[in-house]
Amino acid sequence: MRDPQIAPPRLHAAFAAIGVAFLAIFSWVFLREQGAEWRAAQQQFQALQATVKDPHQLAQSASVGGLRQFWLPDLDRIDRCTTCHLGIDDPAFIRAAQPFTTHPGTWLTTHPVERFGCTICHDGQGDATTYRDAAHHPVAFIERPMRPVETIEANCGRCHRSIDAPDAPALSDGRRLIRDSGCMSCHEIPGFEGLTFNGPRLDSFGYKVRPEWLGAWLAKPKDYLPHSKMGNFRLSAQEIDGLRPFLLSQRAQAPVDRTGIDWKKADPAAGRALFGELRCVSCHSVNGRGGDMGPELTRIGDKVGREWLFGFLKNPHREQPDTPMLEYRLSDTQLRDLTTFLLDEYRTSGGGPDQPPSSYQDPQAVAAGRATFIRRGCPSCHQLKDVPDHGRIGPSLAGVADRDPEQLQYGPTPVRHTTDNYVFLKILEPEALGQPSLMPTFDFQPEDAAKITLALASLRTSDLPASFVQRRPPVAPYRTAGAFGAWAGRYRCLSCHTIGGFGGTLSTVPLDRIGSQLQRNYLVDYLLHPGAVRVSVEARMPVFHMLPEEARTIADYASLVFLDDALDAYDARFTLADERRGQQLYAQLGCVGCHQIDTHGGYVGPDLSNSGTRLKPGWVAAWLKSPARYKPGTLQPDYGLSDADVRALTAYISSLGADGTGRPGGAR
């Protein structure tokens, strides 16, 4: 009889088999671990180390044995990349091949690897220990492989939240495109809170445009304005048939009274001269040249009616209180000539009726148009008094980069399923992915759509710790008041200039300390007769036709309020020796390469011929000492001048042209 304590022979065999199997598995795991990729890499690195370093340095180098990792609890990640990338922070390996080469640039100085790790910028699987698992390239089942370097700026945006992100030009461009295309009018986009994008108010639109123009515009805005900010809404003929009467029925306020204007006496040649003199092209382009703050005027005659244009030029703020367009001080005769010139010169069609036919007053069509207007989100950009803002009609883009790529549609062309590709294709052509969309087609160039995609790719759901996030505080609007405020509002100083960071950036001259930079009399003169201080700059200050008392008020205000005490405290009692040495320095430093004096010199920087009557010495000195402090990115080089050299140069520059000759000696 068999002892029940003893297991049957079959069980013995099973135990033996299991034992052998375990041994085999353990040996396999052991051998696999011994032969791991990273061990081979570390051996190669040691061999390489011996060739690039002298023995003394080598003795000081840390041992490379074993797995290396950075544990980053703040970022919830472990990065083991340096297990193989052993030369990453050692400049001696700059010419070594991957994985041993030094990290390019100074990125590791500005972003120490102990604090940031690697995958916060590069993505990929930081805790992996093989090339494949780390997802250096797209790998099945791994959602976030490493980003190719061309798109890496998307990850800069996770911490750098201001629109202009340092050293990330494509990301910054993408964010500017988002801001300037008004994406945040329809989508909630983190980082763009508080920014608004306004198309023209439409309250009196019925008086503004020609009916036949409106239909074509709604059908395809880019046909009329190649750089239109309004996208193509792909409207059906039926929708346009409703929108047109609805928009043309908006007649809150008739254009200003123009009785007494004799249009037959209009002089287009005088209008043409005015068009040039007023510097309209600083903001409006015609035939492909000019600024882009205002709409292109190449075909303005096809679009607007004569009465409306006259009224708008006379007082643009009556109909559009928020327009950047200034109110020139022109007589009715001048306005008549300018209007006639614009409408005759810049048109392609023979023109038609200014006013819509009575069939446009059909209440049913108007109601249908109103419904379309609201459904397509028009109120998000165009204000209209009796249509309330219906909020953003597009989905929120918060966390858009973390949307599951397999849940998205990609349209007919086979592409790799990533949120980047989805967002990119969607921006290019919203309906190309097989779903109906309310989003307009903006006709972005592919590289622009890619930059916008980059900017959106930084919007992840997981928030980084606040200590990592860098964001400039939003600028508070600058409100002007009193007599100065009235003129500054009329002439729209803040459309081009900034005060306290608020305003437009067409001009490179902020007004914050303008009273300490420019002499008061020069300022008066410049406001009355703006000339070109900088020959090479295309956008010029408009000739406002300002009254002398207005110019004096503005200049006095600026000289009392827009001051920087540190500049005004400068002791400007120069000696003749200062001035002579300054003249030598001017030649020695090569200033003539960029500045003109008496028509001699380059035209990158301002003409200095009349500096003695134009600039305040304290400003000249402060500017020469540290230009980037006052204007980041300026072309004025920082020569690292000593105080004595700054003083000498300031003395020389302040002596120029006080006698109108552009030669030194006039200031005294």
Added chain:
Amino acid sequence: MSCRERVGTQRHMCRSALVALLVTASLTGCHQKAAAPPGEPMLAAVRGDQRAAGLTYAEAQGRLLFQQYCATCHGDEGKGDGQNASNLNPAPPDLTAPKAAPDAVYLRRVIAQGSAAVGRSPLSPPWGRSLRAQEIDDLVLYCRALARRKSK
């Protein structure tokens, strides 16, 4: 990305494993070389003009800086034909001429300390206090790329 997320990803991906395998397997092999891999329209677009100019990422960064700081005299393409070039004596050199491709140390010195620092005219000013080391490195790379492209 943490392990937790990766497991979650795997679970989800099982559902569409076959599709994903086919798509990724067909793409992973041909990644990384000069042209963007097929099926990567976003990458192709973002690389577009860099690749057309034959520049790496860092060189393209340098080109942006070149256009901002240097092009008024040196010209958009570095040929020495900027709008201010005619005002300069001596005129700015053609940076695309292969002989103008000195080593990185020399270039860094000219850019950071100005042409006067290497015994030439003072017309090319020092940028060492305006630009960061990273930016000067990128500019050096772009200047070398300018000469390289011509000599090809």
